[in-house]
Amino acid sequence: ETGVTQTPRHLVMGMTNKKSLKCEQHLGHNAMYWYKQSAKKPLELMFVYSLEERVENNSVPSRFSPECPNSSHLFLHLHTLQPEDSALYLCASSQDLPGGKEEKLFFGSGTQLSVL
Amino acid sequence: GDSVTQMEGPVTLSEEAFLTINCTYTATGYPSLFWYVQYPGEGLQLLLKATKADDKGSNKGFEATYRKETTSFHLEKGSVQVSDSAVYFCALGSNDYKLSFGAGTTVTVRA
Numbered sequence: 001e002t003g004v005t006q007t008p009r010h011l012v013m014g015m016t017n018k019k020s021l022k023c024e025q026h027l028g029h030n031a032m033y034w035y036k037q038s039a040k041k042p043l044e045l046m047f048v049y050s051l052e053e054r055v056e057n058n059s060v061p062s063r064f065s066p067e068c069p070n071s072s073h074l075f076l077h078l079h080t081l082q083p084e085d086s087a088l089y090l091c092a093s094s095q096d097l098p099g100g101k102e103e104k105l106f107f108g109s110g111t112q113l114s115v116l
Numbered sequence: 117g118d119s120v121t122q123m124e125g126p127v128t129l130s131e132e133a134f135l136t137i138n139c140t141y142t143a144t145g146y147p148s149l150f151w152y153v154q155y156p157g158e159g160l161q162l163l164l165k166a167t168k169a170d171d172k173g174s175n176k177g178f179e180a181t182y183r184k185e186t187t188s189f190h191l192e193k194g195s196v197q198v199s200d201s202a203v204y205f206c207a208l209g210s211n212d213y214k215l216s217f218g219a220g221t222t223v224t225v226r227a
Contacts, residue, residue: 004159006159035217040124040219040220041219042119042120042216042217042218042219042220043205043217043220045214045215056214090159090160092159092160104162104165105152105160105162105215107152107159107160107161108159109157109158109159110159
């Protein structure tokens, strides 16, 4: 148990559906992240939040919309997705920024998303 | 930009075999280097790290040495177990908050 919980574990949706992914961290961390994991490709950083403010939007299409209502919760709202968006979506947190060079990242187990 | 390139898998080994997964990096400045591991059905976990040249990170029998002259951070374990079956990710941490991951190498250890 890493202290980062993601729901649902699996999600199947049509291209016209609207759904949301949820992430919750119980570690008292101040920074949270969304990553996309596709087969045989490097993990892609999508969004970074620090103290509930977005500090990074890595050229992600607008059909992905993040929300961070407080430092413990992070959402990824999905709308009008494409089949190529099918992937494992990972949430992570770290005590503070920077969450790379100095800070250890704690990951959730991910949501496996399939877009039909 | 900063990036890492790691050996493509999958890698299949017998128990007690020697494991090496190659990782090379491209970076400006002085990055930190990491290996993360992802066991089946789980998220990534930090396995080991090194923050400066010639540092050696080690954990659970795994080792990796930060080699600035060859821009490498190869992961090694002398005797693998079935429980080491996982996906291994090399990663680079830049001076900002970004952590750049490789594509992952799937390792399967047979009994």
